[in-house]
Amino acid sequence: MINKKFKLFSNCFAVKGINRGIIIDFQRKNYYTVPNQIVDLLDEYSGKEIYSLFSDFNNDKPILKKYIRFFLSNELIIVNNDISQYPAISTNFERPYSIDTLTLDSNLDKSILKNFLEMKIDGLGVSNLRMINEVFNLQEIIETLKFIDKSRIKSVVLYLKYAVGLETELIKLQNKFPRIVEVVFYDAKEIPNNSKFIYEQKSLEEVLAMKIRNHDDFTMELSNFNESLKYNFAYNRTLFIDSFGNIKRYITDESIFGNLNTHDLNKIVQNNEIIDFWEISRDKINVCKDCEFRYICPDGSVPLKTTQDKYYTSSQNCSYSPYSNKWS
Ligand code: SF4
Incomplete structure (x- = not known):
């Protein structure tokens, strides 16, 4: 698995706050609080191999493993050789009428x-x-x-x-x-x-x-x-x-x-x-x-x-x- 690529599922979005971040799962209508550093890593390493994350942060391996396990058990990330099969969902917001x-x-x-x-x-x-x-x-x-x-x-x-x-x-x-x-x-x-x-x-x-x-x-x-x-x-x-x-x-x-x-x-x-x-x-x-x-x-x-x-x-x-x- 370590050689496979990873990224958040298309229905999941990570948001940073001043103190901590959240990962929102819109399919399950749930959110998880995470440190902002984890949101940064998800952003920076999205689409890369898990291995590259572990090798760049060798000293933090135990904590990274803990988060990868957490993400997998809550089905927040996809781990696959070909993550291009999971395109991002558009965040555009357009409506035909001006007043709702x-x-x-x-x-x-x-x-x-x-x-x-x-x-x-x-x-x-x-x-x-x-x-x-x-x-x-x-x-x-x-x-x-x-x-x-x-x-x-x-x-x-x-x-x-x-x-x-x-x-x-x-x-x-x-x-x-x-x-x-x-x-x-x-x-x-x-x-x-x-x-x-x-x-x-x-x-x-x-x-x-x-x-x-x-x-x-x-x-x-x-x-x-x-x-x-x-x-x-x-x-x-x-x-x-x-x-x-x-x-x-x-x-x-x-x-x-x-x-x-x-x-x-x-x-x-x-x-x-x-x-x-x-x-x-x-x-x-x-x-x-x-x-x-x-x-x-x-x-x-x-x-x-x-x-x-x-x-x-x-x-x-x-x-x-x-x-x-x-x-x-
Ligand atoms: S919970 Fe809503 S209203 Fe309160 S600080 Fe956060 S964004 Fe603002």
Whole structure:
């Protein structure tokens, strides 16, 4: 085996952080922490014989053997005479449409909402809709969902201000409209056991900022990884529409880029400020740029410009520190 060549399987990617690295296995949806030196070696010796690694690092043979065994037992590396049979998977990220997810305040004027859902939304390519309902009005939600049912939208997430006793109606609603994939209560005063819905004690703004809590929140999809290499995964191809129809990048955005009633969203997304915002990948954000999880992290903190340096800062502190590798 020592004379054979090796490299990571095509579905595995190694990422370095400031302190340590990870190897992500997108097929098994798992990751392994490793020292950064191991990531460097995997990079430098990829496609070469194992023998060359051992002969160059003769003194570190025991530790290298340990890692090779670990990689083999977890099927992270291919060892073969001809590794050209295992070409790399492309990390390009291209999509035919500019907008994927729209967050919409349902308090919007009903005729504007109806016109938008009936006439315009399919042309935008939106596949996920997040609907905010501060006041639960079953009839109005049903009317809106009927339009959505005729559209190409694949999934709907309902954000509802917490109120007691809505669950029975919501279960019926979800059965009738299977595109509702999730119901999230915000400002929840209590968190019931065994409910199929999500209850958050936080405000709507905090809930939409999707602060990650632990490693269970990481997203282990290769397409998300590819998107995160270049874009801000939480905000790329997303827009927010407030109750006046104002088009923003996110709920607390102070800039308004047009109005749903008067502007074409396809033109709005060509605005450089929006494009630049979508392109704030975690490599451009302080702390995150040092984090080994930056390409699998869906954290929705808003990146804010600082005057001091070229990097952005996050609107909220993360519970993970890439410097100590600990969660708080
Ligand atoms: S530091 Fe940044 S990239 Fe790392 S886990 Fe926190 S939010 Fe995600």
